[in-house]
Amino acid sequence: MVGIKGGSIACCSMEYDYPLYRPPSEARSMIFQVTLGCSFNQCSFCDMYRSKEYSERPWEQVRSEIDLMARQMPDTKRVFLADGDALNLDTDYMVKIVRHVKESFPSLERISCYAMPMNILKKSDDELNRLREAGLDMLYLGVESGSDLVLKKVTKGATSSMISKAVNRGKGAGYVMSCMIILGLGGRTHSEEHIRGTAELINSCSPNYVGALTLYLENGIKGEFLEKFGEEFIPVSDEEALRELQNLVGSIETEDSIVFRANHGSNAYNVKGTFPADKEEMLKNISWMRSHPEVIRPKGLRGF
Numbered sequence: 001m002v003g004i005k006g007g008s009i010a011c012c013s014m015e016y017d018y019p020l021y022r023p024p025s026e027a028r029s030m031i032f033q034v035t036l037g038c039s040f041n042q043c044s045f046c047d048m049y050r051s052k053e054y055s056e057r058p059w060e061q062v063r064s065e066i067d068l069m070a071r072q073m074p075d076t077k078r079v080f081l082a083d084g085d086a087l088n089l090d091t092d093y094m095v096k097i098v099r100h101v102k103e104s105f106p107s108l109e110r111i112s113c114y115a116m117p118m119n120i121l122k123k124s125d126d127e128l129n130r131l132r133e134a135g136l137d138m139l140y141l142g143v144e145s146g147s148d149l150v151l152k153k154v155t156k157g158a159t160s161s162m163i164s165k166a167v168n169r170g171k172g173a174g175y176v177m178s179c180m181i182i183l184g185l186g187g188r189t190h191s192e193e194h195i196r197g198t199a200e201l202i203n204s205c206s207p208n209y210v211g212a213l214t215l216y217l218e219n220g221i222k223g224e225f226l227e228k229f230g231e232e233f234i235p236v237s238d239e240e241a242l243r244e245l246q247n248l249v250g251s252i253e254t255e256d257s258i259v260f261r262a263n264h265g266s267n268a269y270n271v272k273g274t275f276p277a278d279k280e281e282m283l284k285n286i287s288w289m290r291s292h293p294e295v296i297r298p299k300g301l302r303g304f
């Protein structure tokens, strides 16, 4: 999972426990931290919460922040529940929080949070339904890869079938599922396997949204990533990442609508569209970009 560091429209009025991350599409959302850190915190490519120990914030604190912001910004339309996997909370407690958010902001259109595959799989259908009925609308899930080999090498803590099952269960309960994948995660050696597995996974569950990022490792995490990978890691170039994207888009076969975005700051290019209608147009754009390397950012800007 990769998020954007930073605050929200509420950042001036509330005291956050930093670092604070949210998905790019939650830039204008109010953020309430209901958990701190990530209950797993072991993915070798992710340093988002390495400085924090996972903990769950008590009701009195969460409620008083919701009440404060309800007084200050009653017209809030979107709320994001942070940190890394708020869905890890006990269902009764999470229902209580979601209900209170819903009741406190009458114009609310959406409540969302990050979720790990295990967070979803550990909940029963009844629990997922209860949370959905309470008002939780959308789950952001870090898929990263659909290749079991790559998932193991980056210590994701989930297999492709677990991820597919989690997305399908989320969709089945009525959540909007937004998934992130990481181009270049298998390096040059496992590039084909990474993309083949990822396309198969997407085809098996058709998330509502798929965002493609490109692997970028902060210096603090690079050593651990390379060590855990278990073999020499050869990073893909921007041109190779674009070829991965071309193979991925070309291999996604779905009749369901998937809003696809590869326009994150980590990418060297900007590709977006909605499957299945825009697939051929996206492929045409990628082919054009591959034959015009001057439109890709200058070499060396990615940190590898």
Ligand code: SF4
Residues within 6 Å of the ligand: 001, 002, 038, 039, 040, 041, 042, 043, 046, 047, 048, 049, 084, 116, 142
């Ligand atoms: S589950 Fe998400 S937040 Fe936690 S370590 Fe893995 S990628 Fe980072």
